[in-house]
Amino acid sequence: MKSEYPIDQTGEIFPHFPVVLTTIGDNIITLEFVQFFSFESPIIGIGIDPDNYSHQLLKEEKEFVINIPTTELVDEVKFCGNNSGRNLDKFSATGLTSKPSEIINSWLIEECPINIECRVIQEERIGNCDWFFGEIMKVHVTEDHNRLNALLYSGNSAQDFKLRELK
């Protein structure tokens, strides 16, 4: 037996999506709005609220790095999701280690086992969000990376990060 569910709470019952740390220039933003948009010509897209500081940065830089966090980084992921980088250096605040990218100018996060350098090739406004679609330029991965050691997003708002562990 099924009942009607509030439309604006759908994110609360949908299966969990991965959550990532995205670096844009020298800022870090936690995102659950991330997805592959094409496999054959590999494209990853990210969605950002236009009021967000990272939105402004991305409009200027046109580049971003997807850093995949492990469950050990849950505090850093929450911190970067719940604080703005407008008046804050998130690398200093979290103690995460910055490392130069090879192809683009944004920083990689050393503690994340996967770093994906992307260059924006398309932008679209969808609903309240601007989506930026990035061509994958370079992928770095640690040899002992366990794909199941991932953080999942479980909320219904880009402003309040609720997380759970996959394993």
Added chain:
Amino acid sequence: MKSEYPIDQTGEIFPHFPVVLTTIGDNIITLEFVQFFSFESPIIGIGIDPDNYSHQLLKEEKEFVINIPTTELVDEVKFCGNNSGRNLDKFSATGLTSKPSEIINSWLIEECPINIECRVIQEERIGNCDWFFGEIMKVHVTEDHNRLNALLYSGNSAQDFKLRELK
């Protein structure tokens, strides 16, 4: 220590995304290209290869239903992902039960604990895929639904469905 990873295999190391059964008219397609694009005005988008039979249907119907499968439906999910509906009635072939939607014309899948009726409000070509963005019109859910009883996609191709269970 990190090494370079093949760009076109990035989907193999990325954390898992949910997989859903999408109904368009009376056809069923398994999709891993699904994501929320906006929470405040709730929008769910799906990406479909232009060569796909469902692509043609969606261009005509402009409506779709996201049906969230449970782990018990793994065989049906694989079947609907690995077969075209062009010359096949997937409801008959799988034994899944069709039920009328309330707002739109596509069928709901009764065995799925969540059904989300969506109406297409925007379309964008991104890379090799066409993405259709749907406003959520109605959500149906079973009372005993367990969000963790979800199927996850673990591959790198829209043509070969590799799945794993969350729990």
